[in-house]
């Protein structure tokens with residue numbers, strides 16, 4: 001039996017602008033994605049029958065429509081694969097909070113099964129398949145911090161600094177689809193030149209809306225900004241502050257009001273899953 005164990009990292013949107021809306025209702029974005037050194041862990045065991053078995057440590061996600069199962073099914077049908085897989089997801093990332101964990105789990109599944117089932121898809125093909133599962137999946141497939149355009153699928157590698165982040169989950173559920181439909185959402189940001197984004201003023205366009213609709217998120221943003229430059233990630237509700245050192249981020253975490261959850265993590269410009277797959281494919285495969 002062959003088993004592959006791989007991480008699925010979280011992401012932050014360092015900024016998020018909307019520059020327009022497509023005919024199919026999806027929005028044209030500009031954003032910069034950076035990964036965090038906090039991740040879910042997935043294990044993939046090859047089965048000789050075509051079954052896809054799935055087990056998740058979070059009961060609410062232990063379902064047949066989990067993005068991990070959908071990613072495995074997509075590959076299986078695309079290539080008429082006769083083998084199967086048992087997937088165990090150790091869910092460590094908060095979900096539904098703009099950290100992209102579901103998309104990252106899906107991307108890790110595509111990368112892992114491409115290897116385990118020997119499918120020979122290249123990176124472009126896997127990113128394209130990933131896009132069918134969600135707008136955030138391609139960046140996790142490619143594995144580089146990136147300036148994103150289109151709906152998040154046009155990706156250009158960037159190398160932002162890697163501060164220590166204090167990420168706060170204020171415990172509020174926000175529906176991505178509902179926020180994207182909101183009439184007050186700013187959809188007319190002027191396109192930024194991607195070479196100079198760090199010299200330009202940026203924001204997360206969802207932030208004013210989320211502040212208004214979810215006072216608890218506004219409270220957390222107002223608390224954290226006393227310690228560090230602070231921003232919402234994705235459509236929230238998670239938010240982050242960027243610190244110069246782990247100690248400073250931890251000191252702020254120690255003072256954080258008890259009603260929120262928080263963690264300290266480092267920004268990463270390379271995804272650990274891609275590094276791991278590149279480095280030692282055979283080390284990870286145990287007979």
Ligand SMILES: C[C@@](CO)(OP(=O)(O)O)[C@H](O)COP(=O)(O)OP(=O)(O)OC[C@H]1O[C@@H](n2ccc(N)nc2=O)[C@H](O)[C@@H]1O
Pocket residue numbers: 013016025026027028029031097098099100103133134135136137150151152176177180233234235236
């Ligand atoms: C906003 C972002 C920023 O990274 O992240 P999250 O807050 O979800 O992490 C993403 O664009 C979200 O990506 P993802 O979570 O994969 O979205 P999807 O499942 O593809 O889409 C969910 C819904 O959001 C809307 N949507 C999403 C992306 C986009 N560019 N335009 C949209 O209008 C659509 O209504 C869609 O039905």
Ligand SMILES: Nc1ncnc2c1ncn2[C@@H]1O[C@H](COP(=O)(O)OP(=O)(O)O)[C@@H](O)[C@H]1O
Pocket residue numbers: 061065066067068094095096097098099100101102103104105106176234236
């Ligand atoms: N493996 C998964 N991990 C997390 N969420 C998942 C997963 N599969 C499906 N989902 C669904 O996707 C939603 C978005 O999850 P996630 O990607 O973690 O957050 P976000 O899109 O807000 O960054 C969850 O609320 C959940 O219903």
